[in-house]
Amino acid sequence: MSQLRQKQEAARAALEWVEPGSVIGVGTGSTVDAFITALEESRIPVDGAISSSETTTQRLRGIGIDIVDLNYAGDIDVYIDGADEFDPHRRLIKGGGGALTREKIVAEAARTFVCMVDESKRVGVLGAFPLPVEVIPMARSLVARKLVALGGQPIWREGLVTDNGNLVLDVHNLDLVDPVRMERTINDIPGVVCNGLFAIRPANVVLCAGSGGVERIS
Numbered sequence: 514m515s516q517l518r519q520k521q522e523a524a525r526a527a528l529e530w531v532e533p534g535s536v537i538g539v540g541t542g543s544t545v546d547a548f549i550t551a552l553e554e555s556r557i558p559v560d561g562a563i564s565s566s567e568t569t570t571q572r573l574r575g576i577g578i579d580i581v582d583l584n585y586a587g588d589i590d591v592y593i594d595g596a597d598e599f600d601p602h603r604r605l606i607k608g609g610g611g612a613l614t615r616e617k618i619v620a621e622a623a624r625t626f627v628c629m630v631d632e633s634k635r636v637g638v639l640g641a642f643p644l645p646v647e648v649i650p651m652a653r654s655l656v657a658r659k660l661v662a663l664g665g666q667p668i669w670r671e672g673l674v675t676d677n678g679n680l681v682l683d684v685h686n687l688d689l690v691d692p693v694r695m696e697r698t699i700n701d702i703p704g705v706v707c708n709g710l711f712a713i714r715p716a717n718v719v720l721c722a723g724s725g726g727v728e729r730i731s
């Protein structure tokens with residue numbers, strides 16, 4: 514089964530968490546694109562969505578779903594998103610598309626975080642995928658030096674400006690054996706807006722699509 518097909522399978526499986534008449538949180542990326550297509554085909558009537566990026570906002574509006582401001586929504590039942598890596602504890606690396614900060618905000622507002630992935634995203638220990646870190650532009654070089662001191666090799670994702678007007682450093686070769694600790698340590702560097710580790714608040718459910726079908730890890 515192709516990777517695209519696996520993403521579509523995981524996306525269809527996530528529809529089980531969409532309650533008719535509810536407001537849902539929606540992530541960003543190609544797997545989320547497949548989810549939005551599946552949602553349209555399902556005709557489940559949702560009452561609106563909290564979006565994690567401008568790209569997702571456009572896609573959702575395109576299928577007639579209203580975008581709700583998180584400030585007026587309170588907590589929501591479910592957040593549905595993809596990931597770049599997941600480990601056996603449902604901890605994630607996210608941000609390959611640069612949407613990590615808004616994704617983390619919407620995930621935090623949700624009682625249940627459902628993560629859709631294809632088999633290629635499964636790892637024993639996080640860190641093969643370079644860790645995205647969103648930084649305030651004036652702090653780019655300072656934060657990069659601090660990340661080197663933590664053992665990483667940061668590379669500036671030149672040309673990308675996030676939806677929040679910031680920059681992204683992709684950090685290679687960090688030791689992520691203790692991802693909760695590293696998530697907190699990086700968050701403490703002045704100038705860091707957010708990092709792509711979702712370890713303090715992991716996914717509640719991972720839907721992993723492979724050649725044998727969709728595995729539900731919860």
Ligand SMILES: O=C[C@H](O)[C@H](O)[C@H](O)COP(=O)(O)O
Pocket residue numbers: 540541542543544545594595596597606607608609610611612613616
């Ligand atoms: O910033 C992007 C997000 O964290 C995505 O959820 C992540 O990069 C996975 O993307 P995709 O579904 O395209 O593999």
